[in-house]
Amino acid sequence: MERRVKLSQSPILSFKGITKRFPGVVALRGVDFDLYEGEVHVLVGANGAGKSTLVKILAGVYQPDEGEIFFNDKRAIIRNAEQARRMGISIVYQNFNLINKMDVGQNIFLNREPTVGKIVRRVDWSRIYRETSAILKRLHVHIDPKSLVGDLPVADHQMIEIAKALAMQSRILVLDEPTSSLSEQEIEDLFHRISSLREEGVAVLYISHRLEEIKRIGDRVTVLRDGEYVGSESIEKISLEKVIKMMLGREVEKIYPWKPRPVGEVVLSVEGLGSRGAFENVSFSLRKGEILGISGLVGARRTELALAIFGALPTHSGRLIYKGKAARFNNPGDAIAAGIGLLPEDKARYGMFPILSVAHNITSAGLSLLVRRFGLNPRLERNITEEYVRKLNVRTPSVKTEIQSLSGGNQQKIMLAKSLFTNSEVLIFDEPTKGIDVGAKEEIYNLMLELAGEGRGIIMISSEIPEVLGMSDRILVMKEGRITAEFDRENATQEKILEAAL
Amino acid sequence: MRVNSDSTLALQRKTGLPFELRAYWGRYGTYVAFLVILAIASIVVPHFLSIDNFLNVLTTMSFVLFVTYGQTLVILSGGMDLSHGSLVSLACMASAALAAIGHPWLGLAAGLGVASFCGLISGSIIGITRLNPIITTLGMLYLAGGLALYFTNGKSITGIDASKVQDFHFLAEGRILHVPFVVILGLVFFFLTHFLLRHTRFGSRIYALGGNEEAAEIAGINYARMKILIFTLSGLSCGISGSLLTARMLTGEPRVGAGTFLLESIGAVVVGGNDIFGGTGNVGRTVIGLMILHFLTNALDLMGISTFTQQVVVGVVVLLFCYLGLARNK
Amino acid sequence: MKLPVRIDWSKFGLPAAFFVMLIIFTVINPAFFSARNMIQTTRQGAILFLIVSGQTFALLARGIDLSQGSVMSLVSIATISSIYVLGAYAGSIAGILFGAMCGFINGMLIAFLGIPPILATLGMLFVVSGVELVYTGGVTLTNLSDIDQGRLFWFGGGMIGPVPVPVIFAIIIGFLLYYILKYTLFGRQIYLIGTNADASSLAGLPIKRVIVLVYTVSALLASLGAFFLTARLSMGFPQLGEAWLVLAIGGAVLGGTSVFGGKGGVWEALLGCLVIVFLDNGLIVSGVSTFAREAIIGVVIIVACLGSVIKRRV
Structure with a gap:
């Protein structure tokens, strides 16, 4: 040209x-x-x-x-x-x-x-x-x-x-x-x-x-x-x-607080998973305590992969093995019950109940856990959600505050609390730091490490290559519905990831 | 109001006819259904296939036709007008009141004026405050319905002397070359509405608003002005129907619009295959929709199945067409 | 004007207006505040409350139920017809179940056939009112046996102590509904689904089941209202429900329930219907004609809704 x-x-x-x-x-x-x-x-x-x-x-x-x-x-x-x-x-x-x-x-x-x-x-x-x-x-x-x-x-x-x-x-x-x-x-x-x-x-x-x-x-x-x-x-x-x-x-590297930590046995393996019109033949495994980064360009079908694992998108081939057994999630309810949590990329559309309170948002995916003899127990709900708010350091006047009045970072923490409330052992973060400020990003990273430290398996989908490099133990790269590369933390570089993603 | 109880994710799972076929079905199914109904009725129902019967159906239909034109404008622009029945009654009473004291043309003007004014009010509320059209026009339904009854304490206005209002009466009952004048009037207004929608910038803006309100406003379309105009026209359409009813019956009936006007005005638009959430469709489809409803009712009447009243027919056909995907609503 | 204490008008505006209204009507005509009039009004209010609560369920789930009025008419006819055959008690239950069944069908149309609520319930409105007109030919059903009439009338016109029977029922049902919305899975799921259906789907909520139940409850409550009305009249009236739909939606929105789902509840329903019945009654007592009352209430509903738009951008 x-x-x-x-x-x-x-x-x-x-x-x-x-x-x-x-x-x-x-x-x-x-x-x-x-x-x-x-x-x-x-x-x-x-x-x-x-x-x-x-x-x-x-x-x-x-x-x-x-x-x-x-x-x-x-x-x-x-x-x-x-x-x-x-x-x-x-x-x-x-x-x-x-x-x-x-x-x-x-x-x-x-x-x-x-x-x-x-x-x-x-x-x-x-x-x-x-x-x-x-x-x-x-x-x-x-x-x-x-x-x-x-x-x-x-x-x-x-x-x-x-x-x-x-x-x-x-x-x-x-x-x-x-x-x-x-x-x-x-x-x-x-x-x-x-x-x-x-x-x-x-x-x-x-x-x-x-x-x-x-x-x-x-x-x-x-x-x-x-x-x-x-x-x-x-x-x-x-x-x-x-x-x-x-x-x-x-100062790129500084904000990623990654530390080496022990990684346990395989908790989830995906074998040859395919969803028509979205992705084909995707295989990988996730270990307890591991942060698995999935990189790729926008449109590489990573979100669809997450939805399919979560039971929200139909698959036509392949299978999931969860905790050593073949698992089939026909809808998100199944996946949640089994202990899988998803933090969607578009949280305004797929995650939040904007005009409802922080407490109602946190408990929305696991309401049955609040049922006691006389139905939903509001005191239990308040106590549990207040604990999450404290633990995750959510800045909100109270758990009764409408979630829409909080900042993006705090909303994201509530989405995380929502997944934790259902006792998720596998957490899928789809673009977890999209649209939130630097301070909140760092808090989210720390929380991810803490959760991994507790033995949960984390899949982190991100378009920000530095973030994937900075936070993952292992990195997959997707391109047009296929996995094109896998790197260990030590071997991954920005160039290699870009090459596999393009 | 955009009401969606089903999630998009769940909808993605739905499979069915191959895309092409479904698209053709959605586009032409209504016409096919209309022809099938006509064909079957012509064969099965005695006396159905006759010029007299057709003119009869078309005449009855014409009194509702104007209202459906108004509703078409409203629905295409992404709204809905639930006040139609009451506005028709109100227009009927207003025109009858003046016709009864010997001023039928003033009465006509009053009928058109009062219904348009009610539409103007609804449109202003919706356009300026952005209150939900359903709530607003439901309130107007109640308000105008109350007013129509209030004039005479619920009694009919009688005493319009047929000999003194012959010209006025001709509007509804007259014939030109055997064709009822009201049918001709319906046709004229059909072309006017069609022209408005298809060949003016106003029409283009109606489709734009119904298609994507946000994008329409970004393109500089004035939401308030559009809503006010559209609902005023919708009111006017009720004024025409209401005044013509007065001309036909030569009485003012305060409940004339209460029965089937609203259901037919929305039903015709829906059954015709116009998109219930706006943006797609045309007034021709509405006319087909109304004809389906009226010919079906007529055929059942002729077969002596009078147990199937118009209301049931409309209700079932609306639901059935929704189910068959002939009424576009996604 | 500066007030020493800031008042949250969005919360207390309507109750305040309500009390001012009570005072004005009492001044115009002291008979308004008489025990007899109050009892009459609460009887009417109890019925409206049931219907408004039903509509509230539909609105909370981000839907709308336009079939309530015609379902009410149907229940009136069905109740009397059933009583001819089954006697007062079983017949009443049958009549109410008829109405609830219409709601169940609404729910199925919406949840499983994906028909938008406004169309599904509008279609149902036509079908139901057509069916009952066909059945009765528009004629009022009367001629109950004295025993049945006595038993039936008690539900609508009877008193327990100084309190009308429908009011007792409405209070019990009101508490029950409050409990359902606040303390049951079903109730919470309505709010969640009404606020964000996509997010509800990803949270694993049983959307379809909830929707079917919501419309069943909406029709059931309208049917109960219709039953008490019918009981009071002791006859099956094919136009019984005509005027109530507007009041049901108007009352709910007036009380503060949002037409965009997820906001509102029993308290809002109560508030809205109290304002409407006392306004209506006050106008009667002040000598305003029936039809002017309809117009005034129409205006009040619109104005009150406008207030809520300005306040919360409904």
Whole structure:
């Protein structure tokens, strides 16, 4: 791919010393950053580095507390989404804003439909479909403008969002983690489209945490870390290692409190497990007291594997051996009764009962344990849950507090307490530290070690490679529904894991 | 209200017809069912297949038709209007009151106006405060129902002199070239509604709101304004039906809408195969839905199975169509 | 205006409004506060309380039961018809079971056929009201034998000491429901499922069984309400339930039960239905016509719900 960035010209957009504070946290601190027409500018950073805050400032959702934004060399204030749109800024968020029940053309021109007729203004559908065709052709994608969005694969949704941006004549296109749900081939396609947009002079801001993509698509890269601007560099002049170093800083290892500890006999083995449309022939075993990390890219089907073990997803082949006996969990209830606990990745959807109390959340999966002679025993419930709150150091006014009012880290601890309440001997953590702050992360890590120390087997699914490296005794890597590698703690490196995951 | 007692995870386990077949069934099954019913009834039921009978069914149906147009708009936009029965009664009373003192056209205006106004109020509450449409329109059902009875203390308004309101009466009972005028009116409004949904930006916004409220609002669609407009139109549709009923009966019946109007307005939309949670469907499906209900009832009537009242037919057909996947609700 | 003590209006607003209302009606017409009127009103309130509680179960599970009104009419007819054959006691039980069975069918339609609650119960509403109209031809069923009539009437119109019989039943049932919601697995599962069905599924809860039970209970309670009404009238009235559905949902929401599931309970049901019956009675005593009362109550329900939206974004 040819890369020509005319840096001599002035940037279409630049941020100067942008700072954004939220109560108790500085999300962005003095960030400088330039975007030129006809370049693909990659913005990288770990979770919580401030990428999404930056995007929201660009979208007009947040206003910066300090600093200035220049648009075409003129000072600009982006007050709201409408204004951002008028300035030619289009943002394709990770969770798309498409209407599945409408067709492609209707989505692309939603609420901006061209009309004909003077007295009665009719929507000009033929023009909509004609222009949609043209835009899609320009993107080199073969989608029928009249097909329902809901019937199309996710990869096409991405292209439709981009087409929407083009239909608005956008000059700046922001793509937020566009490849997180795409297959390799689809990613390849997407990159081709992005390249051709670059040729047309569109400025692309590409946000990603996938390092391997930087070299493939980017012209320049800007690194953020914990809300701070670390630096910008032309792609040719920087190595991936350097980017990683910039992203992670120096004190990477410190926050993982891993210590060697004795590991017992095998508690759970998975033999040739397969679930249609999700994963095939997955085998591994987990020992008592062991932390088994499962790494891989988003979309490697790790969550599906967890759900299948937990009895929430049907399997068509293979078997589980739990505590030396073949086990079959037809539903989550079976798995819970046998002593398996799952902390789901999307806890808001699959884990929490937001308007119910901390106590009710903790006991939700093991209610029968609270039944005494006169039914559920509230005093018992209060005592037990208060003990968990104390033990796990959950910061909550009381166990009667609604869980939705607590912070993400404390909610995660309650999800953990919920699994412990049912006496789980095997715990599956799916992205346990996603979206929680550094302090809470460390507490979760300590709890995991403590639980492993008590002889429980832990499976930790994580997309954060440093976390997998830092916390696991053994590491599996999954890719597209298969296990592609297994490493001992000593042998694992970031490069090896990435290689197996890509 | 999005009510889902079944978890998505459990739903994933459901298997059934191959995808393609199921998609065709979902799309065309309603029409197939309609034709099958017509065919069977034509063969089995004596006197069913005659122009007179068809015109008869279509005429009866037309008085409900307008209400179902309104309900279609509401349901397509992701809501539901439970106030329909009462609004029809209220419109009937309002128009009868003025017709009885010799002003049938003012009466018509009053009928349309008062029902639209009730719709406006429901729509404002839903749009501005985002109160649940079911609760709001249920409250309106009660309120408007009470008002309809309050005018006359529950008595009917009689004494409309047929000779003085001939033009008005013609709306409901007149014929043009043997075709009942009300059927023609129903057809005209069908095309209007269809045009509104298919060829205006307003229609496009209705589908967008019903398809994904959040995405629609991000695209700049004004939720409050849309809800107010939609529910006002829904009220207007009741006004048309109610006033036409006055024109037909030449009396004001305070309970005229209480029986089957609500059930038919929702039933027609559902049986026609429109998505009950909005976003997919069209007014043609609603008409087919209403025809299924009316022809079925008519056929059973002709067979002398009068024990099957319309209500049972509607109820069973709604549930059956839900079960067969002809009423889209997932 | 500054108050020395901050009052949590979201909690005490409705009870406060209730007492203010009682005072106003008493001032308008002192007969309102008479023992006789109070007893009459609590009798009506007891019946509404049962129905509202039933609706509360459905709402807690993030559903809705639109068939309550027509189930009530059916129970009225079924009870009287059964009494013709089975006598007062067995006939009453049969009538109530008829109603509960409708709820069971609702539950099966929702849990096992995956029909959305609003459609399933709406369909049931049509079927049930159609069936009972067909059966009766819209005619009221009367002509009970004197013995049966006497026995039946006691349930609706009788007194135990100074307290009407339905009130006694409502109090007992109210405590039972409170116990069920608070101290049984079933009760807790309703709240959990109503709050988050996906999470409930992953927590291993028996969702389908709970849903079936919820709608059975909803119909059973509506049936009990219908039974007491029927007993008082001592006749089978095919339009008995017509007006009650709105009051049932309105009462529940007015009391503070959320239509989005997981929030509310027996206390909220009681509060909501007390406000409605005393408002209704107060308006009667103040000389407001029947139909204006309906309109006023409609407005109050909407306004009170609006209050709850502003308060909690229902």
